[in-house]
Structure formats: C-alpha cells, structure tokens
Amino acid sequence: MSRFIEIVEVGARDGLQNEKVVLEPADKIELVRRLDACGARRQEVVSFVNPKRVPQMAGAEEMIAELAGAPGRSRIGLVLNERGWDRAVAGQCDEANVVVCATDGFGIRNQGASSAEQIATLAAIAAKRQAEGGPPISLTISVAFGCPFDGEVSEDQVVAIAQEGAALGLAEIALADTIGVADPWTVRKRVEAVRKVIGDIPLRMHFHDTRNTGIANAYASVEAGVRILDASVGGLGGCPFAPAATGNIGTEDLVYMLERAGFETGLDLGKLIETAHWIGGKIDKAPVSGLSKAGPFPKPAE
Amino acid sequence: MSRFIEIVEVGARDGLQNEKVVLEPADKIELVRRLDACGARRQEVVSFVNPKRVPQMAGAEEMIAELAGAPGRSRIGLVLNERGWDRAVAGQCDEANVVVCATDGFGIRNQGASSAEQIATLAAIAAKRQAEGGPPISLTISVAFGCPFDGEVSEDQVVAIAQEGAALGLAEIALADTIGVADPWTVRKRVEAVRKVIGDIPLRMHFHDTRNTGIANAYASVEAGVRILDASVGGLGGCPFAPAATGNIGTEDLVYMLERAGFETGLDLGKLIETAHWIGGKIDKAPVSGLSKAGPFPKPAE
Numbered sequence: 001m002s003r004f005i006e007i008v009e010v011g012a013r014d015g016l017q018n019e020k021v022v023l024e025p026a027d028k029i030e031l032v033r034r035l036d037a038c039g040a041r042r043q044e045v046v047s048f049v050n051p052k053r054v055p056q057m058a059g060a061e062e063m064i065a066e067l068a069g070a071p072g073r074s075r076i077g078l079v080l081n082e083r084g085w086d087r088a089v090a091g092q093c094d095e096a097n098v099v100v101c102a103t104d105g106f107g108i109r110n111q112g113a114s115s116a117e118q119i120a121t122l123a124a125i126a127a128k129r130q131a132e133g134g135p136p137i138s139l140t141i142s143v144a145f146g147c148p149f150d151g152e153v154s155e156d157q158v159v160a161i162a163q164e165g166a167a168l169g170l171a172e173i174a175l176a177d178t179i180g181v182a183d184p185w186t187v188r189k190r191v192e193a194v195r196k197v198i199g200d201i202p203l204r205m206h207f208h209d210t211r212n213t214g215i216a217n218a219y220a221s222v223e224a225g226v227r228i229l230d231a232s233v234g235g236l237g238g239c240p241f242a243p244a245a246t247g248n249i250g251t252e253d254l255v256y257m258l259e260r261a262g263f264e265t266g267l268d269l270g271k272l273i274e275t276a277h278w279i280g281g282k283i284d285k286a287p288v289s290g291l292s293k294a295g296p297f298p299k300p301a302e
Numbered sequence: 303m304s305r306f307i308e309i310v311e312v313g314a315r316d317g318l319q320n321e322k323v324v325l326e327p328a329d330k331i332e333l334v335r336r337l338d339a340c341g342a343r344r345q346e347v348v349s350f351v352n353p354k355r356v357p358q359m360a361g362a363e364e365m366i367a368e369l370a371g372a373p374g375r376s377r378i379g380l381v382l383n384e385r386g387w388d389r390a391v392a393g394q395c396d397e398a399n400v401v402v403c404a405t406d407g408f409g410i411r412n413q414g415a416s417s418a419e420q421i422a423t424l425a426a427i428a429a430k431r432q433a434e435g436g437p438p439i440s441l442t443i444s445v446a447f448g449c450p451f452d453g454e455v456s457e458d459q460v461v462a463i464a465q466e467g468a469a470l471g472l473a474e475i476a477l478a479d480t481i482g483v484a485d486p487w488t489v490r491k492r493v494e495a496v497r498k499v500i501g502d503i504p505l506r507m508h509f510h511d512t513r514n515t516g517i518a519n520a521y522a523s524v525e526a527g528v529r530i531l532d533a534s535v536g537g538l539g540g541c542p543f544a545p546a547a548t549g550n551i552g553t554e555d556l557v558y559m560l561e562r563a564g565f566e567t568g569l570d571l572g573k574l575i576e577t578a579h580w581i582g583g584k585i586d587k588a589p590v591s592g593l594s595k596a597g598p599f600p601k602p603a604e
Contacts, residue, residue: 151600180592181599184521185563211599212511212555212592216518219486242596253514261487290482290514294544297483297513298453 004264006042006228007251008204009035011279013044013078014248015236017056021283025059029066031282034275035233036073038251039267044076044097044230048084064091076138080111085125089134095171097138098122102157105149106142106178115157119164126168136171140206144175144190145182148241159193166198172228173198177217179241180210184220191224204228207249210239214249215257222258229254234276234287250289252276256296269296306566308344308530309553310506311337313581315346315380316550317538319358323585327361331368333584336577337535338375340553341569346378346399346532350386366393378440382413387427391436397473399440400424404459407451408444408480417459421466428470438473442508446477446492447484450543461495468500474530475500479519481543482512486522493526506530509551512541516551517559524560531556536578536589552591554578558598571598 012031016023023031032045045067051058060077067075069092077093079085088096100118101107107115126137143150144158158175165173175190187205195203205221207214207230218229231254237247252272255265269291276287287293314333318325325333334347347369353360362379369377371394379395381387390398402420403409409417428439445452446460460477467475477492489507497505507523509516509532520531533556539549554574557567571593578589589595 146599179599180596181562183559183562184518209514210592210596211558212517212552213559215514216486216521216559219518219521239596245592245596250514256513257485257515257518260483260485290512290547294482294512294541294547297448297481 002227003262004227004266005222005258007040007254007265007267008042008044008076008228008230009040009233009251010044010206010230010248011035011232011234011236011251013047013057014230015232015234016283017047017054018238018240018247019056019236019283019285022055022058023282025062027282028059029063031275031279032067034278036070038233038271038275041072041266042074042076042095044078047078048087049078049080060087061091064093068092068094079125081113081121082124082128085128085134093135095138096135097140098125099140099142100161100165102141102143102153102161103147103150106147109149115161119161122165123168126170138172138174138204139165139170140174140176142176142178145177145186146179148179155190155193158190159197162194163197166201170201172202172204174204174206174230176206177208179239180208180214180245182207182217183213184216187217187220188224191221191226195225202228204230206230208237208239208247209235209249210242210245215253218249218254219257222263233272234280234292235289236279236287246288250276250287250291252291253289256291270300304529305564306529306568307524307560309342309556309567309569310344310346310378310530310532311342311535311553312346312508312532312550313337313534313536313538313553315349315359316532317534317536318585319349319356320540320542320549321358321538321585321587324357324360325584327364329584330361331365333577333581334369336580338372340573340577343374343568344376344378346380349380350389351380351382362389363393366395370394370396381427383415383423384426384430387430387436395437397440398437399442400427401442401444402463402467403444404446404455404463405449405452408449411451417463421463424467425470428472440474440476440506441467441472442476442478444478444480447479447488448481450481457492457495460492461499464496465499468503472503474504474506476506476508476532478508479510481541482510482516482547484509484519485515486518489519489522490526493523493528497527504530506532508532510539510541510549511537511551512544512547517555520551520556521559524565535574536582536594537591538581538589548590552578552589552593554593555591558593572602
C-alpha cells in the first residue's frame, strides 16, 4: 500500500465560507499561492454559488481566471447546480466538485433541491460534459454521517448515492461529514461499504472537527485504505449549525499525524503553520489547529 | 470483547494542575462530586507533591479526607516518591498512581530523579505496601511517546519499564503521552508491545490533545484492546512546554465518540457538558472540548 496521502486543501473555499470577515479575491488568491508554496497540489479555491447569498465566495470568476491552468496544480471549483457547472467550464476550472446532499432536509435548505433532484442534476452535468467537454467531475456526498435537520443518515442512503455517481463515470467520489458528527468506527464501515460499489473510482474523505473526532476519522479512513483527504490550513472554517464550533480538520494537524507515522504528504509543516497564522491575521481569528499552537515534535533542527 | 470502556476522570488533578487560577480545596471537592453525579467511578483527585512547588495541588490531605472511601467510588492520589506514598497511605487513598518517567531528561527536571531511580522508588513502595499494606498501585509511565528534553522515546524504553512494573505485581500499568506528541499508528504498536510483557495486568492509556491527535490515539487504543482511558472534563489542563496548547482529551468528547459507536461508559454526556461549563466558569476559561461548544448529536429529545 502506498505511503503517499494526498491532501486536498479546502481552506480558501470551505475554510473561508463560514468566516465572518469577508476577504477580497486578491487576499484569497494570495492564500492559494501561499498554500502552493507549502506544497499543495490540489486546492478547492472557489464556489460557484450566488455571491449575494454567500458573500465570502464572491469573485469566483476573477479568482479562477488568475489561478486555473497552473502547471502541476489543480484548482477545484465547487458546483451545486447546472449554472455552477457552466461557470466552472467557462472559467476553465481544473476540476469541478459537484455536491449531492445525502438528505432532503439539508438539500432543500442548502441547495433548494431534494437529494434525488441533485442526483438528476449531477447526471445532467455528466451528460453535458460527455457532449461538450469540461473538467473532470468529483462528487461530494454531503451530510454523509448525519444531518442537522433529518438526524441520522443511514449507510444505505450514502451507498445508494455513491452507486449512482459511480455509474456516471466520475473521476472521484467523496463522503463529507459536513457537520462533524461521525465516529471512526462508523467511518471505517462506511468507507468499506462505499468502496464495494464504486470499484476503482478513488474515494476522498472530508471531515469537520466540530466534535473533536475529525482527526480520528481521518486516521480510520487511512486504515480503511483511503488515500485522499480534505483539510483546511489552520483548521479554518466553522459550522453554521453550531456557531461556537471549529471547522475542517487542520491541514497541519493531519500532516503532523501522518508524517509522524511515516506517511508522505508532500507538504511543508513549518510553512503550513506560518500560513495558518498569516490567514488568521487576515480574518482576525487565531488558528485553532493543534500544531499552530504547540508546534511540531521533535523540534526542527535550528 | 466487552463494550464497556472505563474512563478515569483526571480533571481535578491533571486538569487543574497547569491552570493559572488556583482553586480552593472546597471547589476541587465540588468538582469531584459533580463528576460523581456525571457517573464517574474512578477519579484522580489529588497529587501528593509539595504544594509550594505546585500550588494548584494544595490541600491534598483535606481533600482526600473528605473524598476517600465513598461507596462505589475510587479516589486516586498521584505519587512521585516515597513521601508521597506515605501521604497516600495516611490519607487512606483508594488507589495510588505512581509515576515513572520514560526519560532521564524529564525525570530529573520534573521529579528530581532519573528513570532508573524512579523505578527503584516504585520497587521500594511496592515492597512497603507488601510489608505494611496500603492502596492498590498503578504505574503511569510518563512521556511514553516523546520527551520535551530528550526527544524521541523508543518502544524498548517503554516496554522495559512496563516489564519492571509488571514484575512488582501492580494493579494497573498506564502509558502517558504527557506532552501530546503521539500518533495513532505508534500508539497501536506500543500498546501491543506493552501488552505482551504485562500479561493480565490491565493497561490504561493517558492522552493529551496538544497536537489534536488525542482522540485518534484513544480510538487506536480501543482498537488495540485497551479498555481504560484517562480524560478530563472540558478538556481541562494545559502543557507547561507549549503554553498555548490544550490539555487532556476531553471526557465528553471521548464519551461522545465511544457511545456513538455503541460502547458504554456509564457517563452522562449532558451532565458532563454542564460540568465542563461550570468548572470553566470557576477557572475563567471556556472549555475547549468539541462537545461543550457544539453539543451532542443527534440532539437529545426535549
């Protein structure tokens, strides 16, 4: 089994999406470039949503024009509907990450569409790509471990959506613990169940640390064979359903855990910690990641 | 394999030991009683150190006189030397937890004795107990995954100390990641290695969340067969070697993860969260645990 774990940096998108301070596109572009310098090869950088609804994500066109097509870097745009897909294609995004909610309760409140309607949209987008071209498509199944409106989400619900996605010939499928409620035992079972139905399509996992289980869930995923994980520098981000809670698992915490155990990530821990403090200064909020507070171990040679 | 996980509550001892606000013994006694009401059966409540050196731990005699011998509850006193043992015996502590540092660097700075000298002290205490009686003895091997002074700690170092402890007929042996540097892969390997040499003696694990790996390390321990874990309510505590860092893994975070996966702990999550906020008010510091910020999932029925 490979010792390389690919970390998809989502700080500029998921990380900033729930922050109170709304950054200018130029600052977000600088964040992405600083993360490039940390070694990030894949970054989710924009969300093709309505900037009137999500002002934190304004300037997607400007950003992607500046960022897409960089050699050896993949810039991912989040897509919630066909309009978003058209914007991703027009902007020449390197990848499109299409979200399908596992529950109707979350889907209708968050994207104005039921889970089934979102699957139909995904199929329409995949067909459009087949006919007209466009970037590779990832599917992210959100609220895959629990929903703030519908409560528990069953493995069957998640597996069914993954199976539909797999039939569409997608480049990657991801399970997202959007509100941070998963435990590592369930993660492991769900990873195994989904891998059975998606065959060779790579599985990515996306964890929030809302209830302090995010790093344990990442560990359980790797133990179950997952080799692609989302994380955000500094543990940026929050949860609109738990205002005091923390956000995505921190990139530097994940890198620390993995590299301490002999995995490779291609990321520079020291630079990540610097970047966590830099972006913390920009949004006026100290980073919450453990590494940004405690530093690496053993201490790097001076 | 049993689905019951025993959580040893260390909030009143390890949790408060590094806090800036020094509580009166009466407040610490109230914390212990509130934790009793949460369902805690074993609590580390005092440290028999010199209160001039560690003012947070003053009043040990007063506390243990009040607390020891309660039906169905075990009150543990931390012991670093023979003087501490004598105090634990005199106070009729229900259990004594004797610390041996895995490294000389930490041992000499923290306890004024090398690792070998501490093992000799442990042997002397065990002999004294054999001859004169006294409470059951646990051994906690501190800095078992890394030392702020000596750096990396090898598995062999830890296994050797565990083996010496096992030969003394102790009631329990624990590995402590005192400065929060362990990763879950190493935890699992070290648990397996130590279990090989301690036979039927129960193994307890003690994690700090300094680098956000504490809950992952707890999960890895349970997967490796461990059934006893330390935790502190609210994630109380800090790390003198990383002033900005957080403390022990939070009891409510651990309970949440375990019970969500079908384990039993006998602890009441809602009451733990209340207690975390109560003690946070006493020490003027909001609790850092995920559950105290985000609440349980699914939401309890109203």
